[in-house]
Amino acid sequence: MKKFKSLRKxxxxxxxxxxxxxxxxLLLVVIGIVPIIITVSxxxxxxxxxxxxxxxxxxxxxxxxxxxxxxxxxxxxxxxVFAVLSMVIELVIGFxxxxxxxxxxxxxxxxxxxxxxxxxxxxxxxxxMFSFMFNDQLGVVNQLLQTVHLIDAPVSWLTNGSTAxxxxxxxxxxxxFPYISLMIFAGLQTIPKDVYEAAQIDGAGKxxxxxxxxxxxxxxxxLIVLLFRTMGAIRIFDIIFGIxxxxxxxxxxxxxxxxxxxxxxDMNFGLGSALSTIITILIxxxxxxxxxxxxxxx
Amino acid sequence: MQKKNRIAxxxxxxxxxxxxxxxxxxxxxxxxxxxxxxxxxSLIPTELWPSRFSGxxxxxxxxxxHLMTYxxxxxxxxxxxxxxxxxxxxxxxxxxxxxxxxxxxAVKNFxxxxxxxxxxxxxxxxxxxxxxxxxxxxxAGLIIPSVIITLPMSIWTLIAFIDTLPYELEESAMIxxxxxxxxxxxxxxxxxxxxxxxxxxxxxxxxxxxFMFALILVTKxxxxxxxxxxxxxxxxxxxxxxxxxxASVVATIPIVIVVLxxxxxxxxxxxxxxxxx
Numbered sequence: 001m002k003k004f005k006s007l008r009k010x011x012x013x014x015x016x017x018x019x020x021x022x023x024x025x026l027l028l029v030v031i032g033i034v035p036i037i038i039t040v041s042x043x044x045x046x047x048x049x050x051x052x053x054x055x056x057x058x059x060x061x062x063x064x065x066x067x068x069x070x071x072x073x074x075x076x077x078x079x080x081v082f083a084v085l086s087m088v089i090e091l092v093i094g095f096x097x098x099x100x101x102x103x104x105x106x107x108x109x110x111x112x113x114x115x116x117x118x119x120x121x122x123x124x125x126x127x128x129m130f131s132f133m134f135n136d137q138l139g140v141v142n143q144l145l146q147t148v149h150l151i152d153a154p155v156s157w158l159t160n161g162s163t164a165x166x167x168x169x170x171x172x173x174x175x176x177f178p179y180i181s182l183m184i185f186a187g188l189q190t191i192p193k194d195v196y197e198a199a200q201i202d203g204a205g206k207x208x209x210x211x212x213x214x215x216x217x218x219x220x221x222x223l224i225v226l227l228f229r230t231m232g233a234i235r236i237f238d239i240i241f242g243i244x245x246x247x248x249x250x251x252x253x254x255x256x257x258x259x260x261x262x263x264x265x266d267m268n269f270g271l272g273s274a275l276s277t278i279i280t281i282l283i284x285x286x287x288x289x290x291x292x293x294x295x296x297x298x
Numbered sequence: 299m300q301k302k303n304r305i306a307x308x309x310x311x312x313x314x315x316x317x318x319x320x321x322x323x324x325x326x327x328x329x330x331x332x333x334x335x336x337x338x339x340s341l342i343p344t345e346l347w348p349s350r351f352s353g354x355x356x357x358x359x360x361x362x363x364h365l366m367t368y369x370x371x372x373x374x375x376x377x378x379x380x381x382x383x384x385x386x387x388x389x390x391x392x393x394x395x396x397x398x399x400x401x402x403x404a405v406k407n408f409x410x411x412x413x414x415x416x417x418x419x420x421x422x423x424x425x426x427x428x429x430x431x432x433x434x435x436x437x438a439g440l441i442i443p444s445v446i447i448t449l450p451m452s453i454w455t456l457i458a459f460i461d462t463l464p465y466e467l468e469e470s471a472m473i474x475x476x477x478x479x480x481x482x483x484x485x486x487x488x489x490x491x492x493x494x495x496x497x498x499x500x501x502x503x504x505x506x507x508x509f510m511f512a513l514i515l516v517t518k519x520x521x522x523x524x525x526x527x528x529x530x531x532x533x534x535x536x537x538x539x540x541x542x543x544x545a546s547v548v549a550t551i552p553i554v555i556v557v558l559x560x561x562x563x564x565x566x567x568x569x570x571x572x573x574x575x
Binding site: 013015016017018020021024025028034036038039042092093096098107109110111112113114115118120121123125126128130132133138139143147158163178179186228231235236237241242256259260262264269272273276277280283284286287290294 | 305306309310314321324327330339340343344346385387389393397407408412415416418420421422427442446450455506509510524525526534539542543550554557564565569
């Protein structure tokens with residue numbers, strides 16, 4: 001009798017549970033998964049919008065074209081460079097921000113607000129702010145650097161490949177470090193105070209304390225931040241769109257930006273979809289690692 | 299010892315000051331540029347503090363660029379996304395937090411993965427489907443894709459919040475003769491108000507800032523949202539920096555006000571959903 005009752009309860013739980021998550025699940029599958037599957041199917045077709053009548057199945061041709069083109073490896077390298085540079089800068093500044101928030105008791109509200117503003121404003125506006133600041137003639141960066149005599153003549157930041165990348169990285173860092181600061185700050189607060197006190201009694205210096213206590217305790221959060229930022233670097237779009245448009249000469253085009261150019265610049269849905277599929281696979285790999293990390297964290 | 303402490307303290311304050319300047323300067327520059335006189339924009343050396351102020355750029359963006367149309371579009375899309383997100387996310391979060399159904403863990407992980415969906419792999423088929431369904435250039439056609447961006451994070455934030463509420467409350471409400479649904483509406487829903495509020499704010503900001511869907515799924519100028527409209531200001535040969543600054547300030551002010559008022563809630567929402575498994 002009891003068993004029968006509990007069985008009915010599980011069935012009811014399943015019905016109630018699924019009916020409550022159904023709208024969310026349905027939306028994510030229909031608007032999320034289905035289009036991705038269609039994109040994968042496009043990636044096996046010759047599908048160019050300017051030549052709509054000739055759409056046909058081509059197998060792996062798009063992938064072969066992509067992987068054998070120099071451009072693919074160039075934008076892949078750009079993506080890696082962008083990811084590494086932005087991550088290093090964001091982690092360093094993010095850490096400083098978190099430590100400041102942790103030590104400043106009075107200003108914590110002010111810092112928190114200031115830190116949230118870059119996070120909250122549209123990426124395209126940040127892109128515009130930075131492209132104006134880095135403008136060769138009117139830009140304030142050139143003028144400030146000239147005032148302190150770090151440079152003699154205006155630098156044309158955005159027309160040179162590596163300096164354009166630097167501008168994009170800085171703009172992204174400005175937008176992303178607040179989030180990292182907040183995560184690390186949240187992590188810092190979970191470290192018990194007496195651990196530090198014990199270390200102080202044992203005579204540990206500030207540097208030793210940082211490397212022996214602070215960093216190891218933040219391992220979980222730092223791993224999550226790294227994964228988030230890897231995915232962020234793969235997914236970045238509006239900042240590149242607004243500052244350089246992928247230029248000069250593709251030097252700031254990432255995988256995703258190149259996919260966008262294939263899709264909506266060349267109207268080559270086959271090739272663009274193949275690149276989008278590769279991006280999706282990369283993101284999926286990161287997501288699975290993320291889920292594994294969260295599990296071991298429990 | 300005391301002297302050393304004082305030096306450390308001063309260094310700390312200087313550190314905070316530099317940090318704040320780095321954060322605030324780009325934003326300061328945006329505002330200052332927007333209130334400069336059009337003739338002063340191209341002054342070399344540039345004025346770090348303008349010698350005269352002017353509202354010319356603001357007049358230009360509202361009169362010539364019809365900025366108000368785009369602001370209204372952005373408000374409708376962001377508020378719409380926020381409402382739809384909460385209505386769908388709350389019951390889902392409740393189920394994940396309170397009910398044991400089959401494959402719960404797997405579905406929860408799926409939602410986490412959905413948070414990472416690359417929009418580039420979604421937007422092309424969506425454009426074709428929406429075109430056939432006549433959803434291109436409509437508010438619904440902008441709200442629906444925005445919801446799938448805000449939904450996963452919102453569900454996770456709400457789960458973390460509902461998890462903190464004691465289950466006994468619903469039980470005692472049910473003992474008092476409430477049905478399960480009534481118990482949810484009378485106890486969990488009101489107690490979740492702060493969590494819902496936080497989630498709603500973050501969803502609003504995310505939708506307000508959404509770029510790629512809004513860029514591709516809208517082809518008619520009158521339906522554009524503010525970020526897209528601003529990105530299309532530059533002409534072929536000239537970039538109207540002043541106009542873009544003024545429009546950016548207008549697009550940013552609602553967000554900054556929201557951040558100023560609700561900073562504590564936003565921080566708790568941002569960290570809870572991501573840190574907790």
